[in-house]
Amino acid sequence: MADGKIKRRAMARHGSKYFGSRIARLIFASNLAGLAILIIGAMVLNEMRAGFVVSKKQDLVAQAQIFTSLLGDDATTPAPSLDVEAARQTIVRLNLPERVRARIYLPDGDLVGDSFYLSERVDVDALRPLQEPSSFAKMGAELSEWAGKTFGPIMPRRSSEALRAQSFEQEFDIAVKGKEAASQRFSDRGQRVISVSMPIQRVSAVVGVLTLESNDIDEIIRAERAALVPFIGVAVLVAFITSFLLTLGIARPLRRLSLAADRIRAGSSDGIDIPSLTTRRDEIGNLAASMQSMTEALLERIEANEQFAADVAHELKNPLTSIRSAVETAERVQDDPVASDRLRQVIAQDVKRLDRLITDISNASRLEAEMTRVPNEQMDIAGFVQDVVRTYDAFADEEDAVTVQFRDDTMGARLLVRGREGPLGQVVRNLIDNARSFSPDGGVVMVRVDQSNDGPQTIARICVEDNGPGIPDDKLETIFSRFYTDRPKGTAFGNNSGLGLSIVKQIIATHRGKVWAENRDEGGARFIVDLPAI
Structure with a gap:
């Protein structure tokens, strides 16, 4: 029955290698859980950002189409040419959002109107004090750059496909040829902007270019970063919980087994008595059961060796006692040849018996080692x-x-x-x-x-x-x-x-x-x- 249990445990251990192992699955699942949450959160936010950029571009395109149509009707002459003063008055009348800036250019690139100056709007954003970036900020920037290079090929590219990063000159060259152009870039103040340039036409002639820019992308990015904070918090919490569970489920049981083994080594215990571990249906349970079986086998072996040593001592003592008695008796019967000869025969028989005993004991002692080697x-x-x-x-x-x-x-x-x-x-x-x-x-x-x-x-x-x-x-x-x-x-x-x-x-x-x-x-x-x- 004991052999059957050992074979079943061995089969269970062989059947639970690699990812079939319960503890292996637990370790992999717990360690990947927090990372999966961060990846999912990053992908969700990236999709939200891409969708917002596309929506922002479409909104600017729709506004630019309306404004260029209005400018084409009210601010052009039959020459055909652009009526600069009428164009400026049209920009003033437009009810533009606070973060949207409109500019009108002549085909040769001269700026003839800017909504920020014509509407007398003043940007009151406070300038941040100049300071050296912290080491944490530098590390974050390097990590962000590494992540972009590493995961960039597998992340969604809706935002990059919707808007290319290009200069205003490239965008203007496309619009002045009668085509719609859109891009994302940094303004002269370091702000990330989405820009749409649309040709102002009189019939089919391009008499000017209207550019609409939106510079609220930085605020959106900051909002996204703030939205990532809960995901990070959940990931940290999950990592803490899983680490605690792993400590309870793996580290502490292994520590208990180690202490039990130390107690046996020190002689303060006769066996590993941890029933709560031997009933577990995983590798920890298999290890506890195997250690318990091993300890029992070792104790049985020790007891058997002690009994064997006692039996050997007893069996060797009998012929030695007989030889000693024969030697002592021989000293008293030296004058009797018949008795002396009989005593010599007894001594010879006992010596032969001792030789046979020692040979068989030696063979029995080597037997177990030979069984494991051959x-x-x-x-x-x-x-x-x-x-x-x-x-x-x-x-x-x-x-x-x-x-x-x-x-x-x-x-x-x-x-x-x-x-x-x-x-x-x-x-x-x-x-x-x-x-x-x-x-x-x-x-x-x-x-x-x-x-x-x-x-x-x-x-x-x-x-x-x-x-x-x-x-x-x-x-x-x-x-x-x-x-x-x-x-x-x-x-x-x-x-x-x-x-x-x-x-x-x-x-x-x-x-x-x-x-x-x-x-x-x-x-x-x-x-x-x-x-x-x-």
Whole structure:
């Protein structure tokens, strides 16, 4: 069940990479939200500005058409030519808006009338004091210039298409040829103006040019900037809120995990107990669950190592105690050759037992590291087991030797499993050696490979059978414990360390398989290993 949970978490982590990640979507959405508001606001204001410029131009064109028609009727002579005095009187009679200025030019470019002077209007705008621009203003200007160059190609161009930036001379040259001209430029006082020039005609002859200018664009721009302030405020507020939420949703949980890990490292806690994080359905929850599972696995490993160390100390102490007793007794029976010889045999057997114990303990300790270093590969399990069995053919010629036979019950099916040759070979050899040690002289150990099913999963089954005394029913599970040994009668002392079956169980568990023992009806024991087939 634990393995299933780990696999589901791994699948969830693999399925939520990149933009499928919930936290990634949250980070991207929150960071782009404020920028999106500013971009939308800027685009909306730019559209408003473009629309207003177009409307202003159309309004000036409509006024200029009316005024030139009026001037063509009242201020021209049949010559044809422009009646300068009548033209001036006509400008005076026009009710022009405060921010609109009208000028009349002769075809040669001479100014003959200006509404600002003829109406005796005085511009009372206060001049701003001269001062050095602040660093903030300079930075804003540079940022504005950069933004214009960067985003200019993708921003709407309705205003630039409606009015081109050109000089008055260029505009006048177009109008004096009988065409309508419009442009935007800066006046002699530095004000941005929209200008429309229209020819004054007598029949088809151009007798003069009327120019209308509107200089309220700067006020419009200032109003637009003021209108952008709420958008900026909302963007800042959204950025603050999202930053706060990210802090609550990501930074604080990670901090809690860090503190929990520090507590475990310092030994003040035995596990990561943060249920509010492990229930989250995102990467933080996956991380918390993985850290909790990792901590539990590490604690289990530590406990297992402590238990293993205690078992090793106990198993090593028994032969050492026996050797010490034999040495002390040998000093007292030096004059008895028979007793001395028997004590030497005891010492030799205990030394052999110690050697076997140390070898098996070393193999068991290296097993886990080897399992992580050696990669998995596809294996034909029947052929692999048969190759291992063939290594025992050399023992068949010995007198009263236990023979090992192989049988393939898969009917030629090529069962493939994914595993590591070294550890799986050790599993088969440990089971065969265990069966041979319990078999009588001249007995037979049968190794079979069969095929089974566990629901939809195909199973490769390895059976190792002997015709020995069997296993007590209450020991069928205990025999897989570390250092458990029930040495059969007649077996040489020191040949069993009690680690063989424990190693088998550990290797099979890492291959996601199962191993168990049972007694045969006809006598003897049967060990069964199930491995998932590809």
